[in-house]
Amino acid sequence: MLTLGALCCVSVLAVGPARSEMSDGQFDFVQANMIGVFYHEMGHAIIHTEDVPIFGQEEDAADVLSALLIHETFLEEDAQAIAFDAALGYLNDPQGMSEIVYWDTHGPDEQRFYNHVCIFYGAAPERRAALAEDLGLPPERADWCPTEYEQASDAWGSVLDEMSSRAQKDTLVFVPGSGRHADVLNAIVADEVADFNANYTLSNPVVVRVESCGQTNAFYDRDGRILTMCTEFVDHMLALEKRL
Numbered sequence: 001m002l003t004l005g006a007l008c009c010v011s012v013l014a015v016g017p018a019r020s021e022m023s024d025g026q027f028d029f030v031q032a033n034m035i036g037v038f039y040h041e042m043g044h045a046i047i048h049t050e051d052v053p054i055f056g057q058e059e060d061a062a063d064v065l066s067a068l069l070i071h072e073t074f075l076e077e078d079a080q081a082i083a084f085d086a087a088l089g090y091l092n093d094p095q096g097m098s099e100i101v102y103w104d105t106h107g108p109d110e111q112r113f114y115n116h117v118c119i120f121y122g123a124a125p126e127r128r129a130a131l132a133e134d135l136g137l138p139p140e141r142a143d144w145c146p147t148e149y150e151q152a153s154d155a156w157g158s159v160l161d162e163m164s165s166r167a168q169k170d171t172l173v174f175v176p177g178s179g180r181h182a183d184v185l186n187a188i189v190a191d192e193v194a195d196f197n198a199n200y201t202l203s204n205p206v207v208v209r210v211e212s213c214g215q216t217n218a219f220y221d222r223d224g225r226i227l228t229m230c231t232e233f234v235d236h237m238l239a240l241e242k243r244l
């Protein structure tokens, strides 16, 4: 079980300065996906700093944490909106133009999509049936989702409880970036860093930085304990939102 105490519940960000060039729908899609990606990368960071044993692929464990934190962090209406858009964000190739890369450490996009929907739906099936149906979660899988959520919650719960029981310290250190869309991403990530610091303390500090990387990516570097969110992700999400 997750017992996250004061974590529940924050509201979605206020309007940021560079939103003016995006529609509300575009901004919401970008924001939801950057939150989902940030939580995924925090999964890698927490696995490292807290020495969490992983049974299976680390990428899968990070995806699970991302869905759990969306469920635990936000009020229901915002949580559903974020989980919905973050699910679609997994579908990098909505027209199915590319070959599926089975050797990758990440699962295939559609598998990650259904895993995300399943965990989020399984956390509160009594109020998320419409969301599961809208996202096409088949009943054969949906039947198992409450159990999948319980297993995920049991696995991550003790780690999160330990981090939330420590004395509060700002163990995530935010370094904002500059350049195209940096103001949008800075605002989103700064908000998530502040929420995390208010609720959790890591064993060792982690630097979270926004920067232009020359590629659409986000990653956690164990050597420097640095989590990087690339500004290129914003354009990637804007392009994906158009194709969905």
Ligand SMILES: [Zn+2]
Binding pocket: 040, 041, 044, 059, 062
């Ligand atoms: Zn990852």
